[in-house]
């Protein structure tokens with residue numbers, strides 16, 4: 001029950017910050033609309049050559065883009081609570097370590113779900129076919145957000161509230177470029193694609209697209225993608241739990 | 254059983270000794286004030302007693318429970334108003350209070366306790382306002398109310414009147430006086446008048462050591478001074494040498 005109390009506080013804290021709504025939901029939503037308008041005005045040829053801007057790929061990609069901001073906002077909240085000694089004050093209440101960790105991380109899940117639903121809704125307006133697979137895609141994407149949440153918790157634990165913004169925006173850019181969100185990965189080959197495959201981001205696109213259409217964005221088994229993403233997610237989550245637990249025991253959180 | 258008892262409590266940061274062999278006893282229901290110049294070790298002592306910092310050596314008990322091995326028991330029994338104002342910025346005044354009530358009180362008492370705190374600290378006018386929109390002094394009072402709402406057995410107030418205007422300060426004194434006897438209070442302050450008005454006993458910390466303690470009168474007599482301020486200056490000067 002203490003967890004729920006803390007969960008509610010953190011959810012309110014983020015949702016009531018207009019910036020978090022603008023970035024987590026407004027920004028990806030506007031990009032989605034803008035890309036749709038630009039690319040639907042172009043000829044068939046361009047459209048064929050840029051599958052990543054087709055609506056069935058644009059929606060999951062914008063979800064991924066939106067997820068990167070979850071890192072920013074959970075990181076900011078945690079770092080701010082550390083610098084304002086709000087967290088210190090909570091440490092002298094009977095909240096347990098698990099309450100702290102889940103209390104910061106779990107509120108990001110409903111936000112991620114909300115992002116997905118908004119983007120899906122816009123996607124439907126712009127010609128996405130409403131099939132059962134669309135819902136399965138949303139379900140498949142949701143656990144992918146855990147990677148970004150764990151990452152945000154980690155940033156918020158080790159950085160000051162002033163540096164969280166900078167570091168998180170680097171991560172946003174890395175994720176954007178290395179997820180193949182904006183270029184046609186299927187038409188690419190060579191070292192860069194291999195590099196992208198080593199990182200988790202492209203695998204999120206791979207999973208989403210496979211669930212939606214039955215074929216992926218790269219020549220790669222979808223279960224391989226699930227495996228790689230799971231390893232990253234588990235490793236990052238474990239690391240953030242360890243750092244969190246260690247910090248809770250330290251004098252200066 | 255004493256409300257607070259420390260035995261040879263030490264805290265060292267690298268080579269800096271912040272608290273040095275502190276032997277402090279605060280009786281139940283007593284209001285004890287720690288005086289000391291900036292950096293004397295007041296906050297560090299409170300942080301150890303409230304389970305936020307680990308003692309380097311020595312022992313500390315709050316309500317009879319060890320602050321390390323029985324910290325959960327300690328945490329259930331204390332309220333802490335930190336030196337820095339600390340509230341949840343995007344929560345309203347009422348929600349901030351409710352948040353701490355939810356963390357510290359049984360369900361049936363929460364709503365009532367929130368109302369009592371709003372009344373006691375005259376926060377009614379702002380109860381629906383986000384905490385970050387309050388003035389510094391009002392945020393301060395909310396921050397203190399959040400420490401008090403759980404009806405702790407031992408209340409720690411680290412420079413509670415920092416940043417309060419004269420009127421608010423006096424009102425807070427009244428609040429603190431109304432709590433006397435109901436709970437044990439450990440307070441720190443830089444205002445001698447505050448210590449005189451509120452304390453049952455006063456202790457003077459200098460360079461992490463407790464130099465003297467007693468009632469205000471006892472301390473004045475001991476140092477041949479006419480006021481607590483004079484006594485405090487004399488003790489601190491002596492300690493510096």
Ligand SMILES: Nc1ncnc2c1ncn2[C@@H]1O[C@H](COP(=O)(O)OP(=O)(O)OP(=O)(O)O)[C@@H](O)[C@H]1O
Nearest residue numbers: 252266269271289290291292293294295296297298
């Ligand atoms: N985390 C820390 N790391 C290193 N030194 C510290 C730390 N916390 C406190 N100190 C040092 O310990 C000493 C005591 O600090 P403390 O904050 O307890 O003083 P204080 O009596 O509360 O002072 P003030 O009246 O200014 O609040 C100071 O010299 C301070 O620099």
Ligand SMILES: [Mg+2]
Nearest residue numbers: 295296297336
């Ligand atoms: Mg202090």
